Amino acid sequence: VTDTPARFANRGMSLEQDINETNKHYNATGKAVIHKKPTPVQIVNVDYPKRSAAKITEAYFKQPSTTDYNGIYRGKYIDFEAKETKNKTSFPFGNIHPHQVDHMKQVLHHGGVSFFIIRFSIVDETYLYDASHFIWWYTEQTQRKSIPKQHIEENGHRLAIKYAPRVDFLDIVDHVYYS
Amino acid sequence: VTDTPARFANRGMSLEQDINETNKHYNATGKAVIHKKPTPVQIVNVDYPKRSAAKITEAYFKQPSTTDYNGIYRGKYIDFEAKETKNKTSFPFGNIHPHQVDHMKQVLHHGGVSFFIIRFSIVDETYLYDASHFIWWYTEQTQRKSIPKQHIEENGHRLAIKYAPRVDFLDIVDHVYYS
Numbered sequence: 001v002t003d004t005p006a007r008f009a010n011r012g013m014s015l016e017q018d019i020n021e022t023n024k025h026y027n028a029t030g031k032a033v034i035h036k037k038p039t040p041v042q043i044v045n046v047d048y049p050k051r052s053a054a055k056i057t058e059a060y061f062k063q064p065s066t067t068d069y070n071g072i073y074r075g076k077y078i079d080f081e082a083k084e085t086k087n088k089t090s091f092p093f094g095n096i097h098p099h100q101v102d103h104m105k106q107v108l109h110h111g112g113v114s115f116f117i118i119r120f121s122i123v124d125e126t127y128l129y130d131a132s133h134f135i136w137w138y139t140e141q142t143q144r145k146s147i148p149k150q151h152i153e154e155n156g157h158r159l160a161i162k163y164a165p166r167v168d169f170l171d172i173v174d175h176v177y178y179s
Numbered sequence: 180v181t182d183t184p185a186r187f188a189n190r191g192m193s194l195e196q197d198i199n200e201t202n203k204h205y206n207a208t209g210k211a212v213i214h215k216k217p218t219p220v221q222i223v224n225v226d227y228p229k230r231s232a233a234k235i236t237e238a239y240f241k242q243p244s245t246t247d248y249n250g251i252y253r254g255k256y257i258d259f260e261a262k263e264t265k266n267k268t269s270f271p272f273g274n275i276h277p278h279q280v281d282h283m284k285q286v287l288h289h290g291g292v293s294f295f296i297i298r299f300s301i302v303d304e305t306y307l308y309d310a311s312h313f314i315w316w317y318t319e320q321t322q323r324k325s326i327p328k329q330h331i332e333e334n335g336h337r338l339a340i341k342y343a344p345r346v347d348f349l350d351i352v353d354h355v356y357y358s
């Protein structure tokens with residue numbers, strides 16, 4: 001549970017905001033239906049004051065068992081995780097949990113589209129990176145606990161940052177998964 | 180926000196538990212990947228005590244903008260809402276929000292599978308009821324704020340309660356959406 005405070009602290013970070021804005025745009029224009037899942041919380045105590053909203057007074061962060069985002073696009077199930085890193089040369093496995101990786105494997109197995117959106121925040125570069133590449137690095141080698149940025153540059157797809165939608169990842173998804 | 184305390188109170192109810200067990204079974208056997216979304220919560224304050232887990236000390240329930248469950252089955256996006264009612268003769272619209280209904284419309288529009296699982300708890304009958312029927316009652320008539328149980332009996336599909344999986348709704352989904 002040690003990474004969950006960080007997870008909460010991350011909530012205001014710009015990649016997530018960019019993607020949320022982008023999904024709002026997609027949902028509003030009828031292009032796709034994609035939502036961020038709520039942060040999983042274990043609720044322990046709730047007060048029910050008269051005449052006002054129920055107040056949660058004790059709760060704890062839980063480890064997510066799936067990824068950040070899922071939904072439907074062009075008839076396909078779409079599922080992805082967004083991660084920002086300050087690392088300049090590699091994408092560390094850091095707070096990616098084995099059950100999240102299992103989840104991605106299962107999504108691929110069932111014919112869904114599964115990927116990461118990775119932002120290297122120091123250089124402000126954002127990539128779409130297919131889950132199958134990630135899974136290889138995570139499970140098929142034991143030498144390193146990260147993926148070289150160069151591999152992501154070569155095998156991922158750079159996302160341009162625009163005004164609206166902010167990160168038009170479906171434009172890339174069209175090329176990668178529907179052509 | 181007035182229905183959210185009830186929503187929290189409902190968390191221990193048996194339909195949701197039955198479906199969660201069923202999804203665990205589906206996930207474990209590789210049949211489908213379906214998860215319940217976490218209850219959406221607006222976090223206002225978090226304490227970070229030394230040497231122990233971050234504690235949320237103030238938070239509020241938010242209205243869900245989507246449905247309870249989604250995932251992938253046989254390559255299709257699947258999305259549904261589970262509701263229990265104590266009403267004996269009809270299924271009241273009660274705490275179903277317009278944006279949840281919009282969400283279901285959009286899922287259908289994009290080619291996804293969308294339905295309700297409705298339990299009439301007094302008589303202990305559980306039905307799978309396609310979202311298109313629900314949407315008709317919710318948006319195309321103004322006479323009533325509920326759906327007659329008889330319509331659900333005739334146009335829905337009764338779900339048997341078994342040992343494992345508890346409510347084998349994919350068995351019905353096979354017949355209704357894949358044949």
Ligand SMILES: [Mg+2]
Nearest residue numbers: 068081082083
């Ligand atoms: Mg993330």
Ligand SMILES: [Mg+2]
Nearest residue numbers: 247260261262
């Ligand atoms: Mg429900």
